[in-house]
Amino acid sequence: MKILLVEDDLHSAAILLQLLAESHYTIDAVADAKTAWQYVEAYDYNLIILDVILPDSDGLGLCAKLRNEGYTIPVLLLTAKDSTSDRVMGLEAGADDYVVKPYHFQELVARIRALLRRYHEGDTLIQEFGWNGLRLDLKTNIVTYKQQPLRLTQKEYGLLEIFLRHPQQIFSRSALIDQVWSAGDFPSEEAVTTHIKGLRQKLKAAGLQVDPIESVYGLGYRLKAAPIQATAEPMAISPLANEPIIDKNISSLDKARVQEVIAIMSQKLIASLPEMIAMFRRIAIALDQNKLGADLRYEGYMLAHRLIGSLGSLGFPEGSAIARQLEVMLHSDFSLSIFDVELLQQLVTKLEQATLNPSPSISSEPTLLLADYSPLPLLLIIDDDVRFTHEIHLEAETWGMRIQTANDLTTARAKIAKEAPDVILLDIMFPNSSENGLNFLDELSQRETKIPTVMMSATSGLSARVRSARKGSCSFIEKPASTKEILKTVSRVLYQPFSDRSKVMIVDDDPTLLKILRRSLGNWDIEVVTLQNPHQFWQVLEATEPDLLILDLVMPDYSGIDLCKAVRTDSLWRDLPIVFLSAQTDHETIRQLFIAGADDYLSKPVAESDLYTRVLSRLDRDRLSG
Incomplete structure (x- = not known):
C-alpha cells in the first residue's frame, strides 16, 4: 500500500x-x-x-x-x-x-x-489474503505461514501484498518499483530481483514447499495458481460491521512502539523549541517597533499552527493551547496593534514555561514504562581510544542517545548482531588490526537494513573524505573534534529532517559574486550555502547536503571540473544536480563541462532572471524525478 x-x-x-x-x-x-x-x-x-x-x-x-x-x-x-x-x-x-x-x-x-x-479497489469485504497456508492479514499487517509469523522487510511485504491482491496479473519490475518504493528512492530494476529473491528465501525457510512467485520471461512476475484451491480464496467479513475508532489489533508491543517513537520525537521537539521561541520573540519586538511585516507575521502564524498539533500529540497539552492562542493572534484576520505587544510577550513566556515538563500521560491508554523498551536511539562507537569513547558516553544521554562501545571490529560485529544500532560512529584506523574502518564500511553496505555511519579520521585532506563518501558514509569528522561537535553531527545524521525549502550550495572564489547570488536566491525562499575556499568543499558538502550545486569553473588549486568529477564518482552524490558558472563561453570549454558531468551552464555575468529560470527549473525537475 x-x-x-x-x-x-x-x-x-x-x-x-x-x-x-x-x-x-x-x-x-x-x-x-x-x-x-x-x-x-x-x-x-x-x-x-x-x-x-x-x-x-x-x-x-x-x-x-x-x-x-x-x-x-x-x-x-x-x-x-x-x-x-x-x-x-x-x-x-x-x-x-x-x-x-x-x-x-x-x-x-x-x-x-x-x-x-474499506476503499481498496472498491472491495469492502477482503480482510485477509491466503495462498496454500500463507496468510496476509490486512488488519494487523502480519504475514504468517501455518499460523507462524514471518519477519519480512517493508519491500518484501509490499511485493507479496501486490501478488496476493492480483493473482492473475503480471507485474514488470518498473511497475513494482512504482508501487512499492517511495518517490525519494532511486532503485535499479535489479533491486526488485534482489528483494524477490530474498522473499522467496524467507518463504522457503518458513516451510513453504512451492514457490508462490512465478517469473514470466521478458515480462516480470506474478502469483502462481495455488496448489490447494480451497485456501486460495480471500477471507471476508461483513461490510456492515462497525469500524472501531481504536484498532483492537494493535498489540501491547505496538502501543509500546508508538510511545517509544513519541518519546524520541518529544526530545527532538524540545531541542528545537528555543529557536521557535526566538522567532515569536522576534515577532513581538517587530510589533513593538511597529515594523511587523506580513511575511514575518505569516511565518509566525504557520509556526503556531504546526505547534498546536506537535505539542498536543507529544505530551504538552498546555503548550498546545497557548500555541492555539498565538495562531489566533497572528492570523491575518486578527486586528493586531502595538497595544497587543504585552499579551503576545506573555503568551510566548507561558509557552516556554509550559514546554519545560511534558504531561505524564500522552494518551488515554495506561502509561507504559518506556525504559523497558529502550526508547532512546542507540549509537555504537567503534574506536580503540578508550578515553575518547568515555567522553562521548558521558554526554550522550543529554543528547537523547544510548551508547555502546567497541574497541575493535570483532566486538563491533557481535554487538551489531545482538542489537542493530540506529547510527554508527566509526574510526578509520585500528593500529592493532589488519582491518580498517573503510573495509568495515564496505561490510556494512552489504546489510539488508542500512545503518547510517559517521566516519572519523585524524587524516586531514579531501582524499580521506572522498574515499569515505564513496563507500557510503553519511558524514565525516576530522579528529580531534569536540564532544559537542561530534554529537551534533551524529544527531543530524540520526534525525534527517525533510524540508520544503530547497538548499543550494555555491562554490566561487569571488566573494562579491557570492553575496549577489546569495541575495538573489534568498529572495525566492531558497536556502543558500556559499563557499569561497574549495579546499573545504567536501566538508561543507556533507554538512549541508544541498539539493543543487553551483560551481565556478576557474578556482585556485581545485577547478570546478575537479570538484564535479569528485562528486560524479561518489555513490552518495553522483546524482546531485550541478550548474556551472564561467566567463568562458567557447564551445570546447562548455563541451568539457558537460563531459565532466554538468547538468547546466550559466555564463558570467549572470542575469538574475536567467539564474531564477535555470535554478528553479533544475530543482523542480530533480524533485519530480525523485
Missing part, C-alpha cells in the same frame, strides 16, 4: 513516517500542496493524508481539486480546526475522514487502516 503524506509539521510527519513504515506501508512525504499535486499526477496512491492548512494553499482546495479531476483516492484530513462547520466543509470538499489535532497516533493509524481496507 502506498500513502502520500501532505504535512508541513516536521515532528508529526516524522512520527507518522516511522510508524507507518513499520506497518509495511510505502510513504511519500511532502510539505505543500503544489508538490503534492505533482506527486499525485506522477504516482498511484492508495491513500492521501492531508493537512488542511499548508504553506502555499488550503488543503480543502487540494481535496476538491482531486475530486473535480476524477481522482477517487481516499483522503484523510488532518486539522487543528474542530468546529462542526469545519468538519462539514472538509467532508463536502470530498474527504473520507477527518482527524482533529492534536490526535492520538494509535487512533490515526487505526483510521488509516480502516480507510485502506
Whole structure:
C-alpha cells in the first residue's frame, strides 16, 4: 500500500513516517500542496493524508481539486480546526475522514487502516489474503505461514501484498518499483530481483514447499495458481460491521512502539523549541517597533499552527493551547496593534514555561514504562581510544542517545548482531588490526537494513573524505573534534529532517559574486550555502547536503571540473544536480563541462532572471524525478 503524506509539521510527519513504515506501508512525504499535486499526477496512491492548512494553499482546495479531476483516492484530513462547520466543509470538499489535532497516533493509524481496507479497489469485504497456508492479514499487517509469523522487510511485504491482491496479473519490475518504493528512492530494476529473491528465501525457510512467485520471461512476475484451491480464496467479513475508532489489533508491543517513537520525537521537539521561541520573540519586538511585516507575521502564524498539533500529540497539552492562542493572534484576520505587544510577550513566556515538563500521560491508554523498551536511539562507537569513547558516553544521554562501545571490529560485529544500532560512529584506523574502518564500511553496505555511519579520521585532506563518501558514509569528522561537535553531527545524521525549502550550495572564489547570488536566491525562499575556499568543499558538502550545486569553473588549486568529477564518482552524490558558472563561453570549454558531468551552464555575468529560470527549473525537475 502506498500513502502520500501532505504535512508541513516536521515532528508529526516524522512520527507518522516511522510508524507507518513499520506497518509495511510505502510513504511519500511532502510539505505543500503544489508538490503534492505533482506527486499525485506522477504516482498511484492508495491513500492521501492531508493537512488542511499548508504553506502555499488550503488543503480543502487540494481535496476538491482531486475530486473535480476524477481522482477517487481516499483522503484523510488532518486539522487543528474542530468546529462542526469545519468538519462539514472538509467532508463536502470530498474527504473520507477527518482527524482533529492534536490526535492520538494509535487512533490515526487505526483510521488509516480502516480507510485502506474499506476503499481498496472498491472491495469492502477482503480482510485477509491466503495462498496454500500463507496468510496476509490486512488488519494487523502480519504475514504468517501455518499460523507462524514471518519477519519480512517493508519491500518484501509490499511485493507479496501486490501478488496476493492480483493473482492473475503480471507485474514488470518498473511497475513494482512504482508501487512499492517511495518517490525519494532511486532503485535499479535489479533491486526488485534482489528483494524477490530474498522473499522467496524467507518463504522457503518458513516451510513453504512451492514457490508462490512465478517469473514470466521478458515480462516480470506474478502469483502462481495455488496448489490447494480451497485456501486460495480471500477471507471476508461483513461490510456492515462497525469500524472501531481504536484498532483492537494493535498489540501491547505496538502501543509500546508508538510511545517509544513519541518519546524520541518529544526530545527532538524540545531541542528545537528555543529557536521557535526566538522567532515569536522576534515577532513581538517587530510589533513593538511597529515594523511587523506580513511575511514575518505569516511565518509566525504557520509556526503556531504546526505547534498546536506537535505539542498536543507529544505530551504538552498546555503548550498546545497557548500555541492555539498565538495562531489566533497572528492570523491575518486578527486586528493586531502595538497595544497587543504585552499579551503576545506573555503568551510566548507561558509557552516556554509550559514546554519545560511534558504531561505524564500522552494518551488515554495506561502509561507504559518506556525504559523497558529502550526508547532512546542507540549509537555504537567503534574506536580503540578508550578515553575518547568515555567522553562521548558521558554526554550522550543529554543528547537523547544510548551508547555502546567497541574497541575493535570483532566486538563491533557481535554487538551489531545482538542489537542493530540506529547510527554508527566509526574510526578509520585500528593500529592493532589488519582491518580498517573503510573495509568495515564496505561490510556494512552489504546489510539488508542500512545503518547510517559517521566516519572519523585524524587524516586531514579531501582524499580521506572522498574515499569515505564513496563507500557510503553519511558524514565525516576530522579528529580531534569536540564532544559537542561530534554529537551534533551524529544527531543530524540520526534525525534527517525533510524540508520544503530547497538548499543550494555555491562554490566561487569571488566573494562579491557570492553575496549577489546569495541575495538573489534568498529572495525566492531558497536556502543558500556559499563557499569561497574549495579546499573545504567536501566538508561543507556533507554538512549541508544541498539539493543543487553551483560551481565556478576557474578556482585556485581545485577547478570546478575537479570538484564535479569528485562528486560524479561518489555513490552518495553522483546524482546531485550541478550548474556551472564561467566567463568562458567557447564551445570546447562548455563541451568539457558537460563531459565532466554538468547538468547546466550559466555564463558570467549572470542575469538574475536567467539564474531564477535555470535554478528553479533544475530543482523542480530533480524533485519530480525523485
